[in-house]
Amino acid sequence: MNVTLFVTCLVDLFHVNVGKATVELLERLGCTIHFPEGQTCCGQPAYNSGYVKEAKEAMKHMIRTFEHAEYIVTPSGSCATMFKEYPHIFQGDGEWEERAQRLADKTYELTQFIVDVLKVEDVGARLEGKATYHTSCHMTRLLGVKDAPFTLLQHVKGLEVVPLPNAHNCCGFGGTFSVKMGPISEQMVDEKIQCIEQVEADYLIGADCGCLMNIGGRIERKGKPIRVMHIAEVLNCR
Amino acid sequence: MALKINMGEFHERVEKGIHNTFMRGAVAGAQERLRTRRLEAAEELGNWEEWRALGEEIRQHTLENLDYYLMQLSENVKKRGGHVFFAQTAEEANDYICRVVASKQAKKIVKSKSMVTEEIHMNAALEKLGCEVIETDLGEYILQVDDHDPPSHIVAPALHKNKEQIRDVFKEKLAYTKTEKPEELALHARHMLRHEYMTADVGITGCNFAIAESGSITLVTNEGNADLVTALPKTQITVMGMERIVPTFEEMEVLVSLLTRSAVGQKLTSYITVLTGPREEGEVDGPEEFHLVIVDNGRSDILGTEFQSVLQCIRCAACVNVCPVYRHIGGHSYGSIYSGPIGAVLSPLLGGYDDYKELPYASTLCAACTEACPVKIPLHELLLKHRQTIVEREGKAPISEKLAMKAFGLGAASSLLYKLGSKIAPTAVNPFTTNDRISKGPGPLKAWTDIREFPAPEKERFRDWLKQRGNE
The missing domain is CATH 3.40.50 (Rossmann fold)
Structure with a gap:
């Protein structure tokens, strides 16, 4: 199964071992890991502080970066939630709302993905x-x-x-x-x-x-x- | 008491709350009891999520058609011989109430708990007129006797006091001679109050739900005092926030079911009283004159805005009882008679950002409030909207934060900048790093490292490791 990893900025910079474990675990369960190099942060720090404009720029970037993924898996409940919120945030913004919805639909938190999709x-x-x-x-x-x-x-x-x-x-x-x-x-x-x-x-x-x-x-x-x-x-x- | 409680700056109030060990123990205990009872009551009722959805629908429908239902309510109150006054401001409401009281040459007023009369500072206006206003809810009575200590919870206003403190207050102010046993304390208050009901000229109550189809008001209580307040004095004045209305008895029943379970985990409270107009011929009790004061005081400014859903609130305090922030700082820290998550959303709307700009940030956005709300107010989302308003419209955010967020926006929206920034991060914080840890961070990191260790950014980022490994 093709899995596109959204590793999160915290893992990328501060908790590399969590990222390594995620990759090794998913590979052991038969997944092929893809990692779009362009990925940054889900935008939550700005969004939750009230800086919606700044957050939306980050979000659009992430939507573009993960557009071609089959399954997006992330080792963070909070960042997965943020991806799921995108359609709500872009509500009424025609094209972006649709693209956000597509992103949200294929996003899974790691344990959710293992149990619900991989059925392990x-x-x-x-x-x-x-x-x-x-x-x-x-x-x-x-x-x-x-x-x-x-x-x-x-x-x-x-x-x-x-x-x-x-x-x-x-x-x-x-x-x-x-x-x-x-x-x-x-x-x-x-x-x-x-x-x-x-x-x-x-x-x-x-x-x-x-x-x-x-x-x-x-x-x-x-x-x-x-x-x-x-x-x-x-x-x-x- | 007005909306605002004057107790110093936000951070001072928080500091005081955190150091009040007794209050924190009482709040934690009450939270755990009330949360468990609420969950059990919801479980017992069954289909709780459907009930919540129904509650939300009723509140939304009523708010969407508020003008219609208020008109219907007003007509029906008048038909039954009552008087209705629409007050746009707190002053207008107090003026009207004072006029009624003065026309009766009233000296003594008994009152049953009402948040809106606290909000408009009604007691002070009546006292200025030379009246004695006596609170009859036990909690409110205790606070009043204790030199007007402010309420710290919208359902249990004296939650921050223990029985020993109450005993001491009663001894000092009410010539009380017995122990701190709650039964004895309550009995004493009851003796003191009984005489007041008999001799009061005017009774004033709040209103849980006004019923538009009949012009009735509903009072939900456990102590029975509201019944005495409305049955004995010759004149009754009921004060309600303009949103506290339901179309018919049917909706009232649904909301009362949600209210009693969410507030105290009870199927029903001891008294659920529906009153319609003044005493009619053949009736044995009730007031000769009935006045309904419908208060706007900033509410209509919330209608039609992104904050409208806050008016769905039925004042059950379920959100307060699950809030992990309220748990540690207590009600007085909010600086408003409305505390907890609902207070953090409502206070800036009714009282302005100047006094309440910190409240929307006094939340981790953990959404425990949203999950608990029986009428599905998205409380944590409304807190976020406040933050957005403070940043975008009010321009009240600190410059350092604005710059940091600007930089974040640029960095997170550009893979190039992100990669560059994350590459140099370990070097940038190197002077502060010992054993891959930062214990005394610079700038914005300081507030973090005052309390906790911060991990230094790793020299090899995850993406570097993955690349070396050959994944794409």
Whole structure:
């Protein structure tokens, strides 16, 4: 199956291992990976800050870049959600609305793609230890991908997955919120870490590098012995 | 209390909220209880998403035809012997209410909870006239007794206070001598209030839903005080926001079902009272005179704009009860009687951006509010629209942010610039990097690294790795 990877800017620049794991995992599942070099960012930082004009330029660029893809797969619930929002953002803008719709229709978050399109639930991964999973807000509430990550994690050999208390509460990232509203963000991420500690997890797993950068960055600052992993990395462990 | 609560600058209020350990514990506990109860009540009712869709449709239809239904309501109230006054501003509403009160030579007024009377600052206007205004909802009563402490939640206004604090307030102000047991506290308030109902000249209430087809008003309460406020005094004044109306009893029933479940997880509240006009011949109680004050106060300016859906709100506070930001900062941080996500959307519309420009940013856009709203107001999208308005129309965004976003726009729309920028990024931040980590970031990174570590950009980007590997 031909998969066009939208790796996201965060992975391209800061979390290269997540990108590598995504490629290796999908290839193992029989996919051929294509990577349009022109890809940049989905436009979310500008869009969520109210800079719609600037965001739309980025979005048009991404629509053009991914025009010929069969399936677009991305290791981020939030960036997938942004692609899905494009038709709404270009509503009434005839040609672009149509092109945005075509882009949205073929966009999948990584775990969603594996479970719903590839119809695979056990990717043959192995990781020893106890983990808890952070359900990121955009992926769960806006994209509606709730079960796929759990389905895949359940089949990881050696891994015990325990529910995260108050999982529905945001981790406090929220893009520019994390810097604009630092003191509030700090309280939110601290509560999230307390919940992770409460279940004594060795690993905190997530499917969004934004949330993971926030939670992971705070965990590191506080020197907590919790390892933060993207779900692609977990599923690529053998 | 007016819309605005004067408690310092936004960031000071937040700081104060964050350090109020008691309040945060109370809010977190209440959020968890109310969220669970709401979900259980929705589950028990079944087909919750269909109910929400119906609620949304009713509210949208009513707002689209608001002029028609307001006219119908007004005619029907008059037919039943009531008086109707349309107030465009808070001042007009207060003037009218004061005129009615003065004409009755009223001295004592009992009041049942109403957010809109808080919004228009009605109590102050009546007190200026020399009247005593007594709040009769337990929560509001506590706040009033405690030197007019502002409400911190639209359904549970005294959520930020614990029973020991309430006991102390009662001891100091009401000669209370018993313990902090809620039953004893409530009983004392009840004794104090009972006498007031009997001797009040005017009763003032808010209105959950006015029913256009019959000219009735609906009050949804748990304490029964609204019934006393409307049954005993000779004159009743009901104040409603102009959007709080339904076409018929049928729609009222749907919205009440959504309201009680969303607000407190109850199938029904203890009292759901529908009142139509003044007392008629043969009726045993009710006021001799009934006045309905319909308040605009900025609402009609929202109609027909991209923010219209905020007027769908039925004031259940489900969005407040799931908001992770409200959870940590509490209601007073919003600086408005309307707090939480609905407050963050509504306050800038009613009170302007000068006082409330921070509120649209006090959200991670996590959409918990949108998911909880029983009438499907896209709250997080409206917060985004506020941000857009602040940037594009109000021009209130900081210059550094504008420049950064401009640069982002250029970089993300051009593969060449993006590639160049991402290539030089590791070198650019190299002076700040130790062990692939940035602990004390420059410029915009500082706010991040004040709290967390920031990963240094990797020397080999993902795209470089992929290229070397031979993928295209």
